[in-house]
Amino acid sequence: VCLFAVGATTLGAADAPQPAEVNIDNFSFSPATITVKAGTTVTWTNRDDIPHTVVADDKSFKSRVLDTGEKFTFTPTKPGTYAYFCSIHPKMTAKLVVE
Amino acid sequence: MAQERDVILFDHNHDGIDRRGFLKCMAWAGTGALCIMSGGVLKSYSLGSPSAQKAAKGELTFVQISDSHMGFNKPANPDVAATLKAAIDKINALPHAPEFMLHTGDISHLSKAEEFDNVDQILKSARATDVHFVPGEHDVLEENGATYRERYAKNAKGDGWYSFDKNGVHFIGLVNVMNLKPGGLGTLGNEQLEWLEDNVKPLSASTPIIVFAHIPLWSVYPEWGWGTDDSARALSYLKRFGSVSVLNGHIHQIMQKVEGNVTFHTACSTAFPQPKPGTAPSPGPMKVPAEQLRGLLGITDVTFAQGKHALAVTDSTLE
Numbered sequence: 018v019c020l021f022a023v024g025a026t027t028l029g030a031a032d033a034p035q036p037a038e039v040n041i042d043n044f045s046f047s048p049a050t051i052t053v054k055a056g057t058t059v060t061w062t063n064r065d066d067i068p069h070t071v072v073a074d075d076k077s078f079k080s081r082v083l084d085t086g087e088k089f090t091f092t093p094t095k096p097g098t099y100a101y102f103c104s105i106h107p108k109m110t111a112k113l114v115v116e
Numbered sequence: 117m118a119q120e121r122d123v124i125l126f127d128h129n130h131d132g133i134d135r136r137g138f139l140k141c142m143a144w145a146g147t148g149a150l151c152i153m154s155g156g157v158l159k160s161y162s163l164g165s166p167s168a169q170k171a172a173k174g175e176l177t178f179v180q181i182s183d184s185h186m187g188f189n190k191p192a193n194p195d196v197a198a199t200l201k202a203a204i205d206k207i208n209a210l211p212h213a214p215e216f217m218l219h220t221g222d223i224s225h226l227s228k229a230e231e232f233d234n235v236d237q238i239l240k241s242a243r244a245t246d247v248h249f250v251p252g253e254h255d256v257l258e259e260n261g262a263t264y265r266e267r268y269a270k271n272a273k274g275d276g277w278y279s280f281d282k283n284g285v286h287f288i289g290l291v292n293v294m295n296l297k298p299g300g301l302g303t304l305g306n307e308q309l310e311w312l313e314d315n316v317k318p319l320s321a322s323t324p325i326i327v328f329a330h331i332p333l334w335s336v337y338p339e340w341g342w343g344t345d346d347s348a349r350a351l352s353y354l355k356r357f358g359s360v361s362v363l364n365g366h367i368h369q370i371m372q373k374v375e376g377n378v379t380f381h382t383a384c385s386t387a388f389p390q391p392k393p394g395t396a397p398s399p400g401p402m403k404v405p406a407e408q409l410r411g412l413l414g415i416t417d418v419t420f421a422q423g424k425h426a427l428a429v430t431d432s433t434l435e
Binding site: 043044065068074082084085100101102104106107108 | 190225253298301338340400
C-alpha cells in the first residue's frame, strides 16, 4: 500500500502523462488508433476467450501470448506511428501514435 | 443419440448442381452424410444407403480429428479432455478400424508442455495409435513452435511440413500458421511452396493426393482470417492430378467445396464450436447450452477405395 502511494505521488510530481488503455474484444483492438505522449505507459488487456498478442509490425515492441484477462504494458519513448497486430490472428491490426 | 439428416449434397456426375458453390456439409446439427469422390468428381449419399455401405469397404481408412485445444476451460466447454476422450471412443467404435489418424492442429490451447502431454496420453487409448500432425496457431505460440517440432515434427522439413504414402495415396502435411503477416491470412511461404512443387513432381497424375493443414486452403471467410494467402500457388502444383482432397481444421465446423478436381473439407473441433462465418461479431468459442455441445463437436472418418479413386468422407458428432 505504501509503495503505491509513493509511486502515485512521484508520478504526479513529475507531471507524467495519463496512462492509456487498449482493450481486446471480439478479435479487435479498441481503440483502433491510440495517440499518446512519449513516456506514456500503454496497457493492453485481452478480454477475449482466445489468446492474442500485441506485436509491432517493425517488432519494436512485442508481448508474450496474452490469455484471457492478461495484460501487456509498453512505454514508448520515440515519437512516431507504430502499426501493430496480433501475430496469432493477423487480421487484427491497429496503430499506436506517439507524439 | 446422433441426429442424421438424409441430404444429397451434390452430385456433379449427373446434374452438376452448384459445382463451384459454397457447400456446407451438414452444417450444425447434421451428421452422417457420406461424400464420395470418384475420378475427381464428388458425389454424396445419405448414410445407410446401399452405395454408402459399399463405399465404406474401401482399402484405406483413416480418421481426421482437429482443434482439441487442450487447456481451454471456458464456456461452452470446461472439460476439453472429456470431449477428446469421447472422440476417441467414437473412433474406437467405428465399424472399420482406421489405419491411422490425422490431427489438423490446435492440439493445445496455449502450446504448453502439459497440454501436449495430456493430448498424447488420451490419444494412446485410440485403436489407431499412429497419428500424423500439423500445427495450428495455438501450437506454436512460444519460441517459434520449437516445442511442437520437437514432439510432432522431428523428421519434418522447415516448420514441420512433410509427406508420406499409404496404399498408393500421397499425403502431404502443410504448415500455414507461422510467420503470419499483419493484415494477412494463413501463410505457407516460399520455402514450403518450393518444397511442395518438388515433392509432387515425380508423381504420376493418377496418384490420389490428400493435403492436410490447419487453416483452410480455400477462402472460407477472409474477414475472419479463414483462408490462406498463398494457397492458390500450392493448388497450382496439384492441378494436373486427377484426385486431390484438402482436409483442414481451424474453423470448428464442417464445410465443403469442390473446385475442379479438388475437394475441400473442414472438420469439427473436439473442443468447442465457432459461429458460422459472419453470424457473430468475431470468431471464437461459441457458447451453447451444455446439452447441445457434443452435437457440435466431432470427428471425420475417411475411406479411400483403391482403384476407384473414391474418397468417402463421413463426419460424425460426439453425441
